Amino acid sequence: MKLTFLGTGTGIPQARAQSGLIIEVEAGGKKKPLLFDCGCGILQRIYESGYDHRDIDTIFLTHLHLDHVSDVLGLIKANWLVGLTQTHIYGPVGTAQWFDKLMALYPYLKDRLQVNITELTGGTVLKVADCTIxxxxxxxSVTTIGYRVEQAGRIAVYTGDTEPCDSFTELARGAHVLVYECSFPLGFEVDNHTTPDMLASHISQHPLHVDRLYLTHLYPHMQGHEQEAIDHIRTVFPGEVHIAEDLMQVDV
Ligand SMILES: [Zn+2]
Ligand SMILES: [Zn+2]
Structure with missing residues (x-):
């Protein structure tokens, strides 16, 4: 498996695009990119990454906040423009209604697309593209779904936006790579997101059993505080800690 960070930012403009990452797996003997989240700027990053948008027909959404979904329709339209109309979207409960409302705004697209939507809850096990998810x-602040992707004994986990929570500690158990959000720097007071001290405090009580941790979903507030975040988390976590960057690629 190979992971490509397309966007590692959030809703505030900065050098980082919003949320998006590709987990490349093998399906039927061919490489297949699975797209996780597709916020603003991700369509452009797909181009810059060297992936072909025509190969992306499977999208997993962690939640429906704009910085995770803004480019979904743009990607579907890009594929439609070259004659590809089939897309499968996995997401939390509410994804089908969200997409129906988008289609109501663009009736010329509605009957020309074949978009299958599967709504998920926690504890679901899927078989997609020869992977177990x-x-x-x-x-x-809204319903979110984290994903654990497993193929040929290799495991990557992507949480989306969250406070530290036991469900994700369990989901990530034994993962080779965990992509985890770290929105704000040490000492920042926040709910619904994670700071290095919130994560370290949680890890000290609920040890995190993963090899490599990649921090993503960084607000501009994190600029200049990246190393401090790594150093703080390393006090309680023995694995590798990295700051994700747009277009960074990681073997799983
Ligand atoms: Zn969010
Ligand atoms: Zn977000």
Whole structure:
């Protein structure tokens, strides 16, 4: 498996695009990119990453906040423009209604697309693209789904937006790579998101059994505080800690 960070930012403009990452798996003997979240700027990052938008027909959404879904319709339209109309979207409960409302705004697209939507809850087990995918709910201001993708004994986990929570500690158990949000720097007071001290405090009580941790979903407030975040988390976590960057690629 290979992971490509497309966007590692949030809703506030900065050098980082909003949320999006590709987990490349093998399906039927061919490489297949699975897209997780698709916020503003991700369509452009797909181009810059070297992936072909025509190969992306499977999208997993952690939740429906704009910084995770803004480019979904743009990607579907890009594929429609080259004659590809089939897309499968997995997301939390409410995804079908969200998409129906988008289609109501663009009736010329509605009958020309074949978009299948599967709504998920925590604890779901899926077989997609020769992978096993497990889900768990996170702790955010709206319903969120985290994903654990497993293929040939390799495991990558992506949480989406969340406070530190036991469900994700369990979802990530034994993962080779965990992509976890770290929205704000040490000492920042916040709910529904994670700071290095919130994460370290949680890990000290609920040890995190993963090899490598990649911090993403960084607000501009994190600029200049990246190393401090790594150093703080390393006091309680023995694995590798990295700050994700747009277009960074990681073997799982
Ligand atoms: Zn959110
Ligand atoms: Zn977000």
């Amino acid at each position: 497990n889900t768990a709910h996170g702790c955010h």
